[in-house]
Every structure is written in structure tokens, then in C-alpha cells.
Amino acid sequence: MGVLRRMWLTVASEVSWRLPGRPQRLLAAFALAERGSMLDMLAAVEATDRRELRKKYFLHALDEGRHALVFAERVRALGQLGRAEAAIEDSGKLVEAGIVGGRTLFERLGEPEFLTFVYVAEADAVEQFRVYLDRGLPDTRTQDELRGILKEETFHVSYSRAEVDRYRKEGLPVDWWATRLRLRRLWEGWLRFSRDFGAVMSAFWLGVLYLLVMAPFRLLARLEPGGWQTPAGRPGGDPLVAARMEG
Amino acid sequence: MPTYILGISALYHDSAAVLLRDGEVVAAVQEERFSRLKHDPALPVRAARWCLARAGITIADVAWLVFYEKPLRKFDRILSTSVATFPKSWAAFPRHMRAWLGDKLWLRGNLCEAFGVRPDRVLFCEHHLSHAASAFFPSPHRDAAILCVDGVGEWATTSLWRGRDTAIEPVAEVRFPHSLGLYYSAITAHLGFAVNEGEFKVMGMAAYGQPRFRAEMDRLLKLDDGGFSLDLDYFAWHWHPSQAASPKLEQLLGPPRYPGTPFTPRATPEGAGEAEIAASQRYADLAATAQQQIEEAMLHLARHAKAKVGTEALCVAGGVALNSVANHRVAAEGPFANLWIQPAAGDAGGALGAALWAWHSVLGNPRGPALERADLGRDTPLDRTRELLDDLGARYEDVGDDAPERAGDDLAAGKVIGWMDGRCEWGPRALGHRSILADPRRPETRDAVNVRVKYREPFRPFAPSVVAEHADEYFDIPAASREPARFMLSTGPVRESARATLGATTHVDGTARVQVVDAGTSPRYHRVISRFGAETGVPVVLNTSFNLKGEPVVSSPVDAMASFVRSGLDLLYIDNFRVERPR
Known part of the structure; x- marks a missing residue:
């Protein structure tokens, strides 16, 4: 493990686990990520042409589904859930399933790069969990669960590494893919930060707009009354022309 | 060469795609069945792809893509409501505007990019007209009243139509923020369930209770003159970015139920203490009261529909049409001899309605046979x-x-x-x-x-x-x-x-x-x-x-x-x- 990455994980874990309410949110995020991984792996079961890998993907998916339940259970056990509760109860919050533009992670990456992704993600997760355990975080019961999960993650690392090694021998640029995946994560982190920053800025300026521009119109605007109303008139003429209109 | 029409509902919840071939449903499926995300609101790209594959065609063969809403009218409602609720809507306004200016306002372009169609091939049907078409055109009836009741579309939250053969004419509508669907959802949230997911649970919970909160809850929902209105002081969906209820609702109905709290009413008190049983019973009674109100409201609306339209058949659509207990009461006690509800009566069904509306009402094609089966989705060889x-x-x-x-x-x-x-x-x-x-x-x-x-x-x-x-x-x-x-x-x-x-x-x-x-x-x-x-x-x-x-x-x-x-x-x-x- 890189020294820098370990330092980062150490600092981040101390902050993440010790702030009030953060452990629940972190565990809820893990639950969602594991559930998303389960969906990615099930999509791979469906899409792969390498039939010998199907069972491994399937078992991997079942592990991830179980991990999601374990993390969700720990969130509930720790109590004081708030937003974390909503995240684990509401599958609509699930944004980690890797579907972009209607294509699953497997479809977008192709099998060799997908397996490289699996290897990198699983190896990183193992490192992350080990740092938590080394530092005695977050609590005894969750640590016990993390140890169990680590064993299964080790299986995921080993089978995906074997496949990555095989692709490397075939001359495929797996090391470049691994580097690119890590760079992409950094880039996505930057994009997340930019998006959040942009949201704050746009909220500010839209708030200013709201106060300055919208306020005068308040005098004219009224909410609709209850009860039946006469429907607004529909445009006449060619129905196809009207159907093309967005308003 | 047959005419293919692709109907799309999306961007709120339960997105779906429907493919028609000469007006006949070839395939109809929700995006969640592919993405595995329950109530997935995303543009149904995978569902549409599957529909095309099922028919053995590509998107180039599709004559029209029909979206189930008019986005600019919806934007008009959001903007107007933000102004009308100034300054309480200060938090909701930036959030809505970010979503709309950043994405939803450019819907035609987004649809063209996602599905690969030409801009001039994209049509838009009103939300409640999509619901009405989804209920009427697949039905066996050639002349029927159509009642659509849901949360909200563009402006309408409840609408009454008359369907005659290939035409659907508007009769009357109740407009946002007065909404039976949103009212039931607010009670759903108060009872600790997720909105757009837990409404069925409220229906199940109601059976354990008695409607003993009528005095309180009749202040919230009033039936009048064939329609209804809400006391909006108790609700926040028209000005708050994420909450359905205002603090006044909690004052009226007591503290909300925490999500995941064990439910142990008197009928099934296994291992619960008296305080727990009493709390559960209170929530059951609240559910029973809301359920009874919805049933009576649906009956009230159905009677008004009969008085206004006078047909023998009623077609019902919208999320509230999935309230099966209310449906039974409309069938058993209502004035109509025939009741027809399409299996995807909620927003997913808008995709079907939009496509059928284009086929019959826009393109002027005759009606086909009624929809008799619901197995229209994915299969595997x-x-x-x-x-x-x-x-x-x-x-x-x-x-x-x-x-x-x-x-x-x-x-x-x-x-x-x-x-x-x-x-x-x-x-x-x-x-x-x-x-x-x-x-x-x-x-x-x-x-x-x-x-x-x-x-x-x-x-x-x-x-x-x-x-x-x-x-x-x-x-x-x-x-x-x-x-x-x-x-x-x-x-x-x-x-x-x-x-x-x-x-x-x-x-x-x-x-x-x-x-x-x-x-x-x-x-x-x-x-x-x-x-x-x-x-x-x-x-x-x-x-x-x-x-x-x-x-x-x-x-x-x-x-x-x-x-x-x-x-x-x-x-x-x-x-x-x-x-x-x-x-």
C-alpha cells in the first residue's frame, strides 16, 4: 500500500468514525456501495461470454448482497439514524450501480477492464478495512463483522487478480487500466467536489434572484383554489403540431 | 411497413417504455426491471432497448417517440407556485431551478440523445391525458368517463374526461396544490414509510385500526361540490424542497412514526408493552382514517363523474387507482356498472397512454382489441x-x-x-x-x-x-x-x-x-x-x-x-x- 494512501485512510478514518452520526452515515454508504456492487456483478453474470466465470461473479454478487445487509444492520444497531436510515431503507438512493446512459459497468468497460476494476476496487477495500481494524475502529461488533467481510473480500481479490494476471500475460494493458481507474476515481472526486461547490454557488445566486426578482410578482400570484376547475383550453388546428409542443 | 410508436414515462418515479406496432402493444416494461433500482426514475434506455429488440427493429424504425408529460407546463407550475408561496419557498426555489435549468428543461434534446431519435419525431402528451389514455384506450369501452387521480402532473392532480372511441375530451380538473395523491403520501410519510413506496403499507396497516381521527383529519381534506380541497396550512409540498407536511400536521396528529418502528397493534401484540401497543394502535387508527377518507373521496369523485358524463363505464388511472380497497368501494357502491383499471395505473402506465394517445388521437387511427393480459415484459429463451x-x-x-x-x-x-x-x-x-x-x-x-x-x-x-x-x-x-x-x-x-x-x-x-x-x-x-x-x-x-x-x-x-x-x-x-x- 502506498504510504500516502495509508496516511490518507488513517486520517480520514479517524475523522469519519469519531464524529457524532458519521459512523452511521459511513456504514450506510458502505451498504449502498455493496448493494451497487451486487448489481454490477449480477449484470456481469448476465452479460459475460466467459461461462467459466459466471459462477464466480454470482458468488461474488451474493457476498456483496450479504455485506450490504450486514452494514445496514449495523447502521440500525447504532441508532440515531436520520439521513443514514433513509439511505438504507430507500433503494431509490442507490446511485452506485454503475449504470450510466443505460449501460452497466460491465457493458461500458468490457470484461478485461471490468475485472481490472473489480480487482482494484476490492484490493482498495481490503486495505481500507485493514486500516480500520488496525486502529480499532469503529466498535467491537462492527470490527467482528469487518473481519468476516475481509475474508470474503480476499476471495474477490484473489480470483480477480488471477484474471488480471492472465490478461497481462496476453499483453493487455491492465496496469494502464488500473492506473486509469485510479485516476478516474480522483477525477470523479474532483467532479463531486465541483458539483457540490457549484450547487452552493448556484443556490446563492438563485437565492438572490429569488429575493430580488420574484418578490414583486408575489403580489400578483395566487395558489390555485381547491375543487373542480374548468380545464385550460387546448390549442386547435393540426393535432400533430400541438403534440410537438413541450408546453 | 408497420408504424412503431415508443411511449416513454420518466424522471419522477417508475419510468417505463412501451412499444406499439400499428397500435398494438408489442412490449411494455419498467426500467427498474433492468436497472434493479426500485421505482427507477431514469430515462428508460434499457427498457426501450429491450422493447425494440423484442420487435426485431432499431430506433430508426420508430416513427414517433412520445413523452408522457409537457415539461414546460410543469415548469410553469413550479415557477408559479414558488412565487405564490414567497418567501416560504426560499429553499425549494434554488433546488427546483437547478434541476430544471441544468437538465429537465432541455428534455427534447435529452430524449434525442438518450434514445437516438430526431427532434421532429418527439411528441409530448399531457401527464393526465397520458393517464386518461392509458385507462381508456386499452379498455373494452367505447364511451366512458375517465377519472385520473394522482400526486400531480403539470397542473392537474385530479381530472375528469370523457372518452369516445378515439377522442378524449377534458371535463374538469382539480389543480395543484390540492391533491389526493399527495395527501395520502403525506400521511404515508407521517406513518414512517417512504413516499411512493409505502402507500401499500398504509393500506395494509389501516385494516388494524378504526377511523377514530375523522374529526381531526376532516379538517385537512374536505369534499365539496363533487370535488375536494385541502387545508394547505397543514402541508408543505408546495413550498418545501423535501417535506410533505408542515409542523401543523404534527401538532394535529401527534408525533410521526419513526421508520422501522415495530408495529404491534392490539390485534397482534406479540411481546410488546402497553405503551408500544397504544402507539401502534394510534398509527393504525390514523391509517384507517386516511384510508376511509380516500375511499369516500373516490366514491364522491365517481358520483360526480357519473353526474357529469353519464356513461355506464368508468376508467380510472393515476397512482391512487392502485388503492385497491378504494377501487372495491367504487365498484360496489359507486354508480357505474363497469369499472376498468389498467394494470400499470401509476406513472409507468403514462408511457402506454402517451403512445396510444399518439396512435389514436393524434394520428387518427381506429381502436383495437382491449388489453386482456399483463404479461408484456421481458422473457428469456x-x-x-x-x-x-x-x-x-x-x-x-x-x-x-x-x-x-x-x-x-x-x-x-x-x-x-x-x-x-x-x-x-x-x-x-x-x-x-x-x-x-x-x-x-x-x-x-x-x-x-x-x-x-x-x-x-x-x-x-x-x-x-x-x-x-x-x-x-x-x-x-x-x-x-x-x-x-x-x-x-x-x-x-x-x-x-x-x-x-x-x-x-x-x-x-x-x-x-x-x-x-x-x-x-x-x-x-x-x-x-x-x-x-x-x-x-x-x-x-x-x-x-x-x-x-x-x-x-x-x-x-x-x-x-x-x-x-x-x-x-x-x-x-x-x-x-x-x-x-x-x-
Whole structure:
């Protein structure tokens, strides 16, 4: 493990686990990520042409589904859930399933790069969990669960590494893919930060707009009354022309 | 060259795609069945891709893509409401504007990019007109009143139409923020359930309570002059970015129920203390009151529809049309001889309505036959399933066309089975294509399926499926409920004589959301139930959707296998394959 990455994980874990309410949110995020991984792996079961890998993907998916339940259970056990509760109860919050533009992670990456992704993600997760355990975080019961999960993650690392090694021998640029995946994560982190920053800025300026521009119109605007109303008139003429209109 | 029309509903919840070929439904499926994200609101790219593949065409062959809303009218409502609720809407305004200016306002371009169609091929149908078309055009009726009741579309939250052959004319509408759907959702949130997901749970919970909060809750919802209005001081959906209720609602109804709190009313007080029982009973009574209000409101609206339109048939659509208890009351006590509800009555159904509206009302084509079946979704060729089972090392047997009879025997032997057969259902109900089936006679089966298989709340009831020939022996089904019962959209009384027999599917109030299974439209499922009936003397099975808590109904054999292994199901049938649990 890189020294820098370990330092980062150490600092981040101390902050993440010790702030009030953060452990629940972190565990809820893990639950969602594991559930998303389960969906990615099930999509791979469906899409792969390498039939010998199907069972491994399937078992991997079942592990991830179980991990999601374990993390969700720990969130509930720790109590004081708030937003974390909503995240684990509401599958609509699930944004980690890797579907972009209607294509699953497997479809977008192709099998060799997908397996490289699996290897990198699983190896990183193992490192992350080990740092938590080394530092005695977050609590005894969750640590016990993390140890169990680590064993299964080790299986995921080993089978995906074997496949990555095989692709490397075939001359495929797996090391470049691994580097690119890590760079992409950094880039996505930057994009997340930019998006959040942009949201704050746009909220500010839209708030200013709201106060300055919208306020005068308040005098004219009224909410609709209850009860039946006469429907607004529909445009006449060619129905196809009207159907093309967005308003 | 046939004319293909692709209907799309998306960007709120339950997105879906529907493909018509010369007005006939080739395929209809929700995006969640592919993405595995329950109520997935994303543009249904995968669903649409599957629909095209099913028809053996590409997007270039599609004449029109029809979206189920008019986005600019919706934007107008959001903007106008933000101004009208100034300054309370200070937090909602930036959030709405970010979403709209950043994405939703450019819908035509987004649709063209996502689906690969030309801009001039994209049409837009009003939200409630999509609902109305989804209810009327697939119905067997040529002249009918159409009642649409949901949360909100552009402006309308409730609308009344008259459908005559290929034309649908507006009669009247109730506008945002007065909304029955949003009212029920606010109560759903107060009772600790997720909005757009937990409304069915409120319906189930209501049976444990008494409507003793009418005095309080009648201040919230008033029926008048054939319509209704809300006291908006108690609600916040028109000005708050995420909350449905204002603090006044909590003052009126007491503290909301915390999500996940055990529900132990007096009818099922297992291991609970008096305070817990009293709290649960209070929530049950709130649910019962809200449910009774919705039922009375639907009856009130139906009577107004009859007075205004005067037809013999009523078609109902919108999310509130999935309230099966209210549907039963409209059928049993309402003024219409016939009631018709399309299986995907909620927002997903808007895709069907939008496409049919384009075909009939815009392009002027004549009506076709009525929609009689709901198995319009995804299926998998047998050889692909066999290959998967081999690859996973599953313990399975190819039982060929005897699968229904083998399944009936297994049910009679007390097994709880996953039953995946043919194409998946259109809409939220499992109707014998993606179902978990069990013996309906044993009350303990209900607990076993709830706790061991589906991991869901123990108070929720299970539905029975009965063969049409014997339906009246077990259930009191009014004539007007016959059609809704085909798609499991009506909840009515179980006959007194059958309640003890159907212990696992009779709810605590003596009702059941029955599905009447017809041999003509669901032949294999009919055979399963018939075989079970031949073995046990009871031609009824317990039928619940084949999914685990928080997940959409299974769609592919991979989904089915994953749910099978992770649940306590005894057996799994995938078409002709009988799969046993792994050792």
C-alpha cells in the first residue's frame, strides 16, 4: 500500500468514525456501495461470454448482497439514524450501480477492464478495512463483522487478480487500466467536489434572484383554489403540431 | 411497413417504455426491471432497448417517440407556485431551478440523445391525458368517463374526461396544490414509510385500526361540490424542497412514526408493552382514517363523474387507482356498472397512454382489441436459462410442460416456491409470471413468507389467486370489480365460509386483494392453481410478488436465482426448469 494512501485512510478514518452520526452515515454508504456492487456483478453474470466465470461473479454478487445487509444492520444497531436510515431503507438512493446512459459497468468497460476494476476496487477495500481494524475502529461488533467481510473480500481479490494476471500475460494493458481507474476515481472526486461547490454557488445566486426578482410578482400570484376547475383550453388546428409542443 | 410508436414515462418515479406496432402493444416494461433500482426514475434506455429488440427493429424504425408529460407546463407550475408561496419557498426555489435549468428543461434534446431519435419525431402528451389514455384506450369501452387521480402532473392532480372511441375530451380538473395523491403520501410519510413506496403499507396497516381521527383529519381534506380541497396550512409540498407536511400536521396528529418502528397493534401484540401497543394502535387508527377518507373521496369523485358524463363505464388511472380497497368501494357502491383499471395505473402506465394517445388521437387511427393480459415484459429463451443454470451449477430438472402441475403438487406439499414463467408483468402486481406462491390455507404460511422469504413487515397481507370458475365460492366480487380483479386491483370481502380456509390470505379485516385467473389469458398459472385445487380441494394459492424487500420484482433468470439463493424459498421454477436449493 502506498504510504500516502495509508496516511490518507488513517486520517480520514479517524475523522469519519469519531464524529457524532458519521459512523452511521459511513456504514450506510458502505451498504449502498455493496448493494451497487451486487448489481454490477449480477449484470456481469448476465452479460459475460466467459461461462467459466459466471459462477464466480454470482458468488461474488451474493457476498456483496450479504455485506450490504450486514452494514445496514449495523447502521440500525447504532441508532440515531436520520439521513443514514433513509439511505438504507430507500433503494431509490442507490446511485452506485454503475449504470450510466443505460449501460452497466460491465457493458461500458468490457470484461478485461471490468475485472481490472473489480480487482482494484476490492484490493482498495481490503486495505481500507485493514486500516480500520488496525486502529480499532469503529466498535467491537462492527470490527467482528469487518473481519468476516475481509475474508470474503480476499476471495474477490484473489480470483480477480488471477484474471488480471492472465490478461497481462496476453499483453493487455491492465496496469494502464488500473492506473486509469485510479485516476478516474480522483477525477470523479474532483467532479463531486465541483458539483457540490457549484450547487452552493448556484443556490446563492438563485437565492438572490429569488429575493430580488420574484418578490414583486408575489403580489400578483395566487395558489390555485381547491375543487373542480374548468380545464385550460387546448390549442386547435393540426393535432400533430400541438403534440410537438413541450408546453 | 408497420408504424412503431415508443411511449416513454420518466424522471419522477417508475419510468417505463412501451412499444406499439400499428397500435398494438408489442412490449411494455419498467426500467427498474433492468436497472434493479426500485421505482427507477431514469430515462428508460434499457427498457426501450429491450422493447425494440423484442420487435426485431432499431430506433430508426420508430416513427414517433412520445413523452408522457409537457415539461414546460410543469415548469410553469413550479415557477408559479414558488412565487405564490414567497418567501416560504426560499429553499425549494434554488433546488427546483437547478434541476430544471441544468437538465429537465432541455428534455427534447435529452430524449434525442438518450434514445437516438430526431427532434421532429418527439411528441409530448399531457401527464393526465397520458393517464386518461392509458385507462381508456386499452379498455373494452367505447364511451366512458375517465377519472385520473394522482400526486400531480403539470397542473392537474385530479381530472375528469370523457372518452369516445378515439377522442378524449377534458371535463374538469382539480389543480395543484390540492391533491389526493399527495395527501395520502403525506400521511404515508407521517406513518414512517417512504413516499411512493409505502402507500401499500398504509393500506395494509389501516385494516388494524378504526377511523377514530375523522374529526381531526376532516379538517385537512374536505369534499365539496363533487370535488375536494385541502387545508394547505397543514402541508408543505408546495413550498418545501423535501417535506410533505408542515409542523401543523404534527401538532394535529401527534408525533410521526419513526421508520422501522415495530408495529404491534392490539390485534397482534406479540411481546410488546402497553405503551408500544397504544402507539401502534394510534398509527393504525390514523391509517384507517386516511384510508376511509380516500375511499369516500373516490366514491364522491365517481358520483360526480357519473353526474357529469353519464356513461355506464368508468376508467380510472393515476397512482391512487392502485388503492385497491378504494377501487372495491367504487365498484360496489359507486354508480357505474363497469369499472376498468389498467394494470400499470401509476406513472409507468403514462408511457402506454402517451403512445396510444399518439396512435389514436393524434394520428387518427381506429381502436383495437382491449388489453386482456399483463404479461408484456421481458422473457428469456429456454436455452439461455438452461445455460445459466448449468454455469451456476444449479440443481435443476427440466420438467417440460409439466411445470404447472409439478408446481401445484409442490404447493400442495407445503412448499413455498418462486414461480417465474414467460414474460414479466406490466405494472406493480405479480400476476402469476413473477410470483412467490404458497398454500393459502395455513396462517403460519403468511409469517413464514413475510419473515423467512421476503423479509418484510409482518403486518402486510398476502393476496390470493383463484381460478375464475371458483372465484364466487370464496370471494364476494361485485360485477363492476370483475375486470379490476383480473389485474389484482380490487380488495373485497372474503366470504365468511371461506375465511377459515384461506387463513394465510385473509387480512385481519376479512378482506383480500384477489386475483381472478382466467384460463384463456393465463393458461399455465391457471393450471398451477387447478392442480393445487385438485390436490387440496381449494383452487386458490397465495400469490405475492417475486422480490425481496427494497428490490424490484425479478425480471431475468439471474435475478430469480439471486433472490432464490438469498431467501428462504423452498423451490424455484423458471419456465420449464424446477430448481432446488443448493446443498
